[in-house]
Amino acid sequence: MGFLIRWLAAFVLLAVTYNPTEMSYIRWAVKNWDSQTSLVVLIGLVLLVAFVLFLTAVLRGIGAVGVLLIVAVLAALVWVLYDFGWLSLDNPSANTWIALVLISIVLAVGMYWGILWRRLSGQLEVDSDGEA
Numbered sequence: 001m002g003f004l005i006r007w008l009a010a011f012v013l014l015a016v017t018y019n020p021t022e023m024s025y026i027r028w029a030v031k032n033w034d035s036q037t038s039l040v041v042l043i044g045l046v047l048l049v050a051f052v053l054f055l056t057a058v059l060r061g062i063g064a065v066g067v068l069l070i071v072a073v074l075a076a077l078v079w080v081l082y083d084f085g086w087l088s089l090d091n092p093s094a095n096t097w098i099a100l101v102l103i104s105i106v107l108a109v110g111m112y113w114g115i116l117w118r119r120l121s122g123q124l125e126v127d128s129d130g131e132a
Contacts, residue, residue: 006111007104007108011101013054013107019097061112062113070105070106070110078098
């Protein structure tokens with residue numbers, strides 16, 4: 001359940017920021033920049049903070065190499081689905097949704113990795129606070 005919640009949070013963050021419909025921050029910001037600049041900036045900064053929190057947790061959890069490995073596995077999965085004819089990449093809107101799902105999976109794995117590692121290994125991770 002914890003992974004699902006993290007995936008859903010990542011997906012919502014990504015989809016709110018950009019999606020192929022008219023209901024995304026990017027499209028709204030472009031349309032309303034002249035009339036609601038202060039609100040566009042405020043919401044943009046809130047989204048930026050959320051992205052920084054997610055990316056910091058992901059990079060601490062699995063690191064850049066882990067991100068690359070998960071992206072490679074997911075890209076291979078898309079390739080297999082395409083090769084078997086189970087996935088068509090002709091629709092740009094559908095491709096955007098697929099990308100949002102895949103990126104949100106990468107973020108969720110990175111956020112959940114520490115919990116999963118402790119469960120699998122039985123080890124406890126402790127951060128050093130620098131005191132001797």
